[in-house]
Amino acid sequence: MADLVIAGGGFAGLWSAMAASRLAAEARLPLDVLLVSTGPDLVIRPRLYEADPARMRVPLDDVLGPLGVRREQAAVTGVNLADQCVELVFADGRSEWEPFRRLVVATGSDVRRPVFEGAELVHDVDTLGGATALDAHLRELSSGEYTAVVAGSGFTGVEVACELVSRLKAVAGGEPVKVCLVELADRLSPRLGSGPREVISAALGSLGVEVLLGTGIRRVTPGAVMLSDGAVIEAHTVVWTAGVAASPLAAKVGGSLDALGRLHVDRHLRVPEAPSVFAAGDVAAAETGDGHVTLPSCQHAIPLGKRAGHNAAAELLGLPVTPFTAEPYATCLDLGPAGALLSTGWERTVVLTGPDAKTLKRTINEQRIYPPTGDREAILAAADPDHTWVPKGS
Ligand SMILES: Cc1cc2nc3c(=O)[nH]c(=O)nc-3n(C[C@H](O)[C@H](O)[C@H](O)COP(=O)(O)OP(=O)(O)OC[C@H]3O[C@@H](n4cnc5c(N)ncnc54)[C@H](O)[C@@H]3O)c2cc1C
Known part of the structure; x- marks a missing residue:
């Protein structure tokens, strides 16, 4: 049995595994983490509007390997809370139930x-x-x-x-x-x-x-x-491009859902109706701490993932859980050959446009949303949920 099962290898799931590993390393305690995702890569979804999208991915094992996190390539299709296990369906049609002590649901969203x-x-x-x-x-x-x-x-x-x-x-x-x-x-x-x-x-x-x-x-x-x-x-x-809905796995957890099919979570990112389950990323509707609710965005998926992984691990290691607070909201929109746009605040006040905003957008797309790979210490350092990680040189 894995101590912690993470369903989904997108931004939220990967950063969840990183933060859980970080806490275990800091506490010098063992923690068996299993990440289950349908593909072998972190897909850099925010870049999929660009040309040559096949290169927009990072092998999950380049991050999970140095941490000792196990990975299964399968779809998580069911959650049994009574027996604390999830159903995994593999590409060849085989299925099995995987037990967990804590579960992070991070299976993202799909366009309708x-x-x-x-x-x-x-x-x-x-x-x-x-x-x-x-x-x-x-x-x-x-x-x-x-x-x-x-x-x-x-x-x-x-x-x-x-x-x-x-x-x-x-x-x-x-x-x-x-x-x-x-x-x-x-x-x-x-x-x-x-x-x-x-x-x-x-x-x-x-x-x-x-x-x-x-x-x-x-x-x-x-x-x-x-x-x-x-x-x-x-x-x-x-x-x-119109409309997005949370992954159907959200509805299998038994918690209450918002209009996008996302699981309502408490300030620790726990699903109140399922105490051993946390949710993060596009599949979670969490309060930001400034009167708003998180959006299906990479900007929220990474810190949500970090906090959910940290808290799930904290419970397993006998350490205190900590509340999620989002950073001040900002958006950077690519306008193609017309530059880009940076806005701040929930009313989205435009603060930067043109080439300067475009340079920022490129830095976000090409550096900031990529996790560190290969180097265990760098990966663990980036996963601290109390600090925003900024890659070197960006
Ligand atoms: C074109 C485009 C542009 C975007 N631009 C921006 C932007 O500029 N800024 C921004 O903040 N956000 C942007 N986003 C949104 C951002 O990409 C998502 O919010 C982010 O990817 C959510 O991360 P996630 O980990 O929750 O889900 P995902 O990244 O969707 O990852 C979910 C993972 O779970 C896997 N999975 C799904 N179902 C299962 C299952 N049943 N079992 C196991 N694994 C499963 C998937 O294969 C995937 O690997 C954009 C999205 C798109 C598509």
Whole structure:
């Protein structure tokens, strides 16, 4: 039996394993940690809108190996609280129940795929597989096929639309390219609030992205998109970014869920209805400490993971658990060739734009969200839940 089972090898799960190992090392006590994830890599999801997404991953064993954390490649499909075990289903269909003393649920989120006619033709950038398929599709486009429609003008939709302008140009060999951003609401980026709207709108305008508000997609066929008002756009690429839902494993824990299907957790990130279970990342709805609730974001997933792993280990080692508090909220949005945007606070006041914001976004994407690898001491030092880790040189 593992002392601690962590379900999910994304940001929350990996940093959870790191923080649990750190506490055990500090206390000089043994702790058997098992991380179960469907793939062998940490997928750098925030970069999946970029070109060449196949490189956006870090082998989990480069971090877990030096810590002595065991890893299984399987899907966690069930939780039995009475017997304290989780069901693992392997790629070959085999299944087994793995006992635990504490469990961290960190299985992330998924984009809610559309259900209209032709939905199977629609791409997304939610997973490495989805982003890689889009990348391959773009590289195979032929003359006259360089129009794309992006559905949803939230964070991901804006980043995809801006980036697609240059990604299409890179394959179009000088032919004109066109990107349309379709938003169901009558305002651009409704969930981001009014703070960054003007900057986003100006960036989209400068890149020639056509914004269609109050419009949905009714149907997709190869080469055409029919909108809810009956208009037809001749487009060979459609990318869906609208809506996200917590991993279905959240609903198997028996705790109460929010509108995104996330588990409500207490200040120690425990699921109140299941005292041996903690939750972190996109699968958890935690209070930030400044009157808000965490968002499905990398920015929250890493510190949530650290605190959940720390607390789960603390209980097993007979040490005190400590409350989660989020750092002041900030967002950095990539606007493709139009630069980037940094906002601070929950009202998202824009504090930086243009090349300086772009440099910051690159540092975040290429350095800050990558865990240290290979070096046990560096990995343990980064996992301290009371300190934000900043990679050297970033
Ligand atoms: C295109 C894009 C851009 C983004 N940009 C930003 C950004 O700029 N800033 C920001 O803060 N956030 C951003 N995000 C959000 C961010 O990527 C997520 O919030 C973050 O990845 C959540 O981390 P997580 O560990 O909770 O989940 P994930 O990273 O989704 O990891 C979950 C892991 O669990 C595994 N898993 C799933 N189900 C199971 C199961 N049943 N059993 C075992 N393993 C399972 C998955 O394979 C995966 O490895 C972006 C996301 C996308 C898609």
